[in-house]
Amino acid sequence: MEPRKTFIRYSDAFKRKVVTEIESGKYKVAEAQKIYDIRGGATIQGWIKGFGKHHLLQTVVRIEMKGEQDKLKALEGEKRALESALAQAQLKIIALESTIEVMEEKYGSGDKKKIVTTSSSASVKVPNTVKDATR
Numbered sequence: 001m002e003p004r005k006t007f008i009r010y011s012d013a014f015k016r017k018v019v020t021e022i023e024s025g026k027y028k029v030a031e032a033q034k035i036y037d038i039r040g041g042a043t044i045q046g047w048i049k050g051f052g053k054h055h056l057l058q059t060v061v062r063i064e065m066k067g068e069q070d071k072l073k074a075l076e077g078e079k080r081a082l083e084s085a086l087a088q089a090q091l092k093i094i095a096l097e098s099t100i101e102v103m104e105e106k107y108g109s110g111d112k113k114k115i116v117t118t119s120s121s122a123s124v125k126v127p128n129t130v131k132d133a134t135r
Helices: 012-024 029-035 043-051 068-107 112-118
Strands: none
Touching: 012 029, 012 043, 029 043
């Protein structure tokens, strides 16, 4: 048979007493924990939240330069614009690849010059080299 766990319950009066002693500077949290044999690491922190002044709890303070918030918003807007441009470029690539597939199906996947010369409805110039493709 396993030994039963013992749960310690503290009264509100005791909790207030410990919090008051910590807030007055009589003890630090770690000292009060040792003196009163309070085992849970966050126990006293919870009491401070519930009964005490919250100035003793750890807080995160963000210090910013003037205009930093505006710069952050501008960068976020620029990021959204770049993401949109990237999405449009990807759609364009998909459309072009689909067009190439259709042209290959219609005219065969052989010679690209043949595709261009046999297509009388569209005048498309197929570059011969990479240099021509970048123009």
